[in-house]
Amino acid sequence: MNLSRLDLNLVVxxxxxxxxxxxxxxxxxxxxxxxxxxxxxxxxxxHFDDDLLARVGGHYELTALGQVLLDRTATAYDVLxxxxxxxxDFDPVSESREFKLIAxxxxxxxxxxxxxxxxxxEAPGIRLRFTQPxxxxxxxxxxxxxxxxxxxxxHGVVSDFPATDLYQDRWVxxxxxDHPSVEDRLTRQDLARLPWVTYQxxxxxxxxxxxxxxxxxxxxxxxxxxxxxxxxxxxxxxxxALIQARLACLMTPLAAVRVLEPPYEAxxxxxxxxxxxxxxxxxxxxxxxxxxxxxxxxxxxxxxxxRPS
Numbered sequence: 001m002n003l004s005r006l007d008l009n010l011v012v013x014x015x016x017x018x019x020x021x022x023x024x025x026x027x028x029x030x031x032x033x034x035x036x037x038x039x040x041x042x043x044x045x046x047h048f049d050d051d052l053l054a055r056v057g058g059h060y061e062l063t064a065l066g067q068v069l070l071d072r073t074a075t076a077y078d079v080l081x082x083x084x085x086x087x088x089d090f091d092p093v094s095e096s097r098e099f100k101l102i103a104x105x106x107x108x109x110x111x112x113x114x115x116x117x118x119x120x121x122e123a124p125g126i127r128l129r130f131t132q133p134x135x136x137x138x139x140x141x142x143x144x145x146x147x148x149x150x151x152x153x154x155h156g157v158v159s160d161f162p163a164t165d166l167y168q169d170r171w172v173x174x175x176x177x178d179h180p181s182v183e184d185r186l187t188r189q190d191l192a193r194l195p196w197v198t199y200q201x202x203x204x205x206x207x208x209x210x211x212x213x214x215x216x217x218x219x220x221x222x223x224x225x226x227x228x229x230x231x232x233x234x235x236x237x238x239x240x241a242l243i244q245a246r247l248a249c250l251m252t253p254l255a256a257v258r259v260l261e262p263p264y265e266a267x268x269x270x271x272x273x274x275x276x277x278x279x280x281x282x283x284x285x286x287x288x289x290x291x292x293x294x295x296x297x298x299x300x301x302x303x304x305x306x307r308p309s
Contacts, residue, residue: 010047011080013040015073021053021060078147079278090283092123092291099288100129102137102144103152106227107271110246111152111166115295122291132225145276149288155270156206162280163272164289166296171207171266172248174234174241177256186240186263188216195221197233197241207242210267231255244269271296 016026017037027037045052052069053060062070103112108130119126133151137144141158145151151158152166175182182190191211200223211218222233228251230241235255243251248259273292279285 006047007043008080010040010044011073011077013037014044014052014069015077017041017044017053018062018066018070018073021062023053075143075147090287092126092287094125095123095284096125097284098127098129099149099284100131101150101152101273102133102148103130104133104227106244106247107152109228109250110169110244111271111295111299114299115292118291118295142276145274146278149275149279149285150292151274152271153274154206155272156267158274161274162277163274164293166271166273166292167299169244169246169269169271171242171262171269172245173260173262174231174243174248174252174257175260176235176237176239177258178236179238179258181238182240182260184260186260188214188263191216191218191240191263193219195219195237195239197222197224197230197239199223199227199230200225206267207269210264214264231257 012030013026013032016029017023017040020026020029023037023041024034027034032040041053048065050065051063052066054063101112112128112130116128119128133153134144138157141161145161173186175186182194196218198218198220221239224230224233227243227247230243231248231251232255233239234241234257245259252259273289275285275289
């Protein structure tokens, strides 16, 4: 396909039409008259050789192709918006913009709070928006990274994209303060016999894979979509949970739980910020990455990962 023959303004019209499913409302949304939007729809129909919007009764519904294009168009629009927002120079003191970072609640609690504090002090016009990783993160990493400014994720989950290391952490176990059968240490037999509460996403996969290699199959009793809920679901029960040591240090004062070392040499956790190559030479993104790396170095210099007393 020869992109030079395409009018990229049609991407704006296509997104509006597919989301609004109404020519008049779509035109109002992007500042076009009803005749102009109708003309855009006609051009799009010729290009795709498909109606895209089909009248059903008194309203329009998306055709099968229109449904496919709905998500793709939103992604393409986001990529184009980021592309044309790229800058040769960036002054954090005077600029006003938003950076979107995909991060688990663990990464936000341990790292994102400090990053937000530094950004607040050094770049008052900069906004940060943290969103949870989708379940498709491993299957469609390229598309995910193309629509965001960064992904906070440990090594071992995604690969083949540029990244900057942030900080290290390690895995520990949580048990209730009054656990009836665990005293000051866990055994591998405990890991197999006791019920677990786990984080239900897959990007702690290296730690989970290690358990499988040791012959331990966790007996999952509860799974939850938040690392910060793990201590609350362990307290007052026979359950155990695998959690990052830095987060455990923050959360144990809030729940009646104890931190215990794993009964094996647990694989370390190396948190990094990943990005799409399209951002590599963008001045604003370079500033964001350098700031994130600086915050990560401060964490490494100022606080080692806590160990159980």
